[in-house]
Amino acid sequence: MTTLTLPEPIAAYFAAEHSPDALAHCFTAHAVMKDFGHTYTGINAIKVFMAEASLKYSATTVPLTIEREDGSQLVRARVSGHFPGSPTVLSYRFRLERGLIASLEVTA
Template sequence: MDTLPLPEPIAAYFAAEHNPEALARCFSAQAVMRDDGHTYTGVNAITAFMAEASARYSATSVPFAMELDDGIQLVRANVSGNFPGSPIVLNYRFRVEGGLIASLEISA
């Protein structure tokens, strides 16, 4: 199976989805993440949310498409886990600055 080539901070994000310490290294200090109608600001808030979501849903994300749109890396991924509607395709909109994720918006 071929792996979708992704820019380093985005590849690291998907590789770290169940490892909060590794996940924290993917984001800038003031990063903003939007998911499921909530906004999380800063590495600590983002990693706390992701650790809780990982424990609750045991979701696995498999990116399958990427495009660049006005400076935003849009990655589409198949996501499966212990949540209603699994599996689902989610859109991840990454803005990368200085080799780190500055913002991320996740939507269906």
């Protein structure tokens, strides 16, 4: 089995999926996160959303692939948790800036 090598802020994001405070250290101060039609701007909004999602879904994420696409890093990951259709594969489109996540869009 091949080990997937992720850029540091992306690896830190997935490693900290149940720790909103640790997740906050992955993002720029004015980061924007889009998750299925909802937009969260700034670290505090992202932390609140991630804490609520963690409690509600208890999801675990396993990155499967990564590729560069239009200046972004596109990660496909298997997500399992307490939600309809689990497990599923989602796309995470990261744009990095100075070693941190400047934007993240999560889609099916």
